[in-house]
Amino acid sequence: MGLNVNSILLIGPPGCGKSMLAQRLPGLLPPLSESEALEVAAIASVSAAGFRGPAVRPFRAPHHSTTVPALVGGGARARPGEVSLAHRGVLFLDELPEFGRGVLEALREPLETGVIQVARAALQTQYPAEFQLIAAMNPCPCGGRGDPQRSCRCTPALLRRYHARLSGPLLDRLDLQVEVPRLAGEAFDAPPGEALDSATAAQLAGRARALQLARAGLCNARLAEAQAGRWCVPDAAGRRVLETAMRRLKLSGRARSRVLRVARTIADLEERPAIGAKQVAEALLLRCLDRAAPGG
Numbered sequence: 001m002g003l004n005v006n007s008i009l010l011i012g013p014p015g016c017g018k019s020m021l022a023q024r025l026p027g028l029l030p031p032l033s034e035s036e037a038l039e040v041a042a043i044a045s046v047s048a049a050g051f052r053g054p055a056v057r058p059f060r061a062p063h064h065s066t067t068v069p070a071l072v073g074g075g076a077r078a079r080p081g082e083v084s085l086a087h088r089g090v091l092f093l094d095e096l097p098e099f100g101r102g103v104l105e106a107l108r109e110p111l112e113t114g115v116i117q118v119a120r121a122a123l124q125t126q127y128p129a130e131f132q133l134i135a136a137m138n139p140c141p142c143g144g145r146g147d148p149q150r151s152c153r154c155t156p157a158l159l160r161r162y163h164a165r166l167s168g169p170l171l172d173r174l175d176l177q178v179e180v181p182r183l184a185g186e187a188f189d190a191p192p193g194e195a196l197d198s199a200t201a202a203q204l205a206g207r208a209r210a211l212q213l214a215r216a217g218l219c220n221a222r223l224a225e226a227q228a229g230r231w232c233v234p235d236a237a238g239r240r241v242l243e244t245a246m247r248r249l250k251l252s253g254r255a256r257s258r259v260l261r262v263a264r265t266i267a268d269l270e271e272r273p274a275i276g277a278k279q280v281a282e283a284l285l286l287r288c289l290d291r292a293a294p295g296g
């Protein structure tokens with residue numbers, strides 16, 4: 001995928017522009033190749049809605065009341081679910097903690113493997129499910145936490161329950177955790193030239209993607225563990241930053257591997273051969289683990 005990461009969690013107050021950011025992402029990705037367009041059309045043609053063409057990068061945004069079969073597929077005809085309808089595109093889950101526990105757990109398999117097994121009676125069907133996950137959540141249930149214009153009325157117990165809805169194993173599988181301040185909504189109206197415009201961002205992402213394909217034949221996020229061990233190795237300074245963070249933030253092995261892939265991608269965006277301390281620190285910062293945690 002163009003942005004070279006599988007998944008991102010946006011944390012910000014209501015109305016800060018999380019949905020707008022998510023909707024913009026398909027436009028930053030390169031157009032579907034011929035074979036990708038065929039895959040997208042094939043999945044759509046066996047879906048309940050059918051294929052209405054032309055095939056474009058999908059953007060799927062199921063509501064938080066969605067069920068496990070609706071998300072991963074199933075039913076009497078073993079139809080593809082949202083994760084497969086989002087194949088080669090974007091799956092946007094707004095209000096992530098409001099999704100059912102079973103629904104969130106069902107995301108782990110496709111996030112890990114890019115495919116989903118759909119069972120129907122004794123029959124097993126497999127659908128592709130390589131999507132870019134964009135999840136969004138409020139910093140707290142009332143939405144006031146961290147907002148300079150409002151105050152949070154949530155009790156510590158309520159905050160704990162809200163964050164506990166997201167299991168550690170799921171959070172581990174999210175590459176980036178980014179805090180979106182309320183300002184971001186207004187920034188969309190800023191005059192062009194103030195920030196990276198979409199065309200330039202798409203160009204940068206395309207160059208980094210080409211570098212990755214030339215190096216390993218895959219995007220960094222899709223590298224197998226052994227390949228990541230070969231290509232996503234920090235230099236001595238980078239390793240020191242990483243080891244310190246591992247200890248202080250109590251990162252799991254999986255989280256460490258995710259951080260290194262993101263650091264590799266940052267180095268690719270900067271067209272640097274080595275993963276240094278700066279790239280590791282940026283990747284760690286993007287996880288925002290400490291800020292996402294309740295009571296911090």
Ligand SMILES: [Zn+2]
Pocket residue numbers: 140141142143144145151152153154
């Ligand atoms: Zn609150």
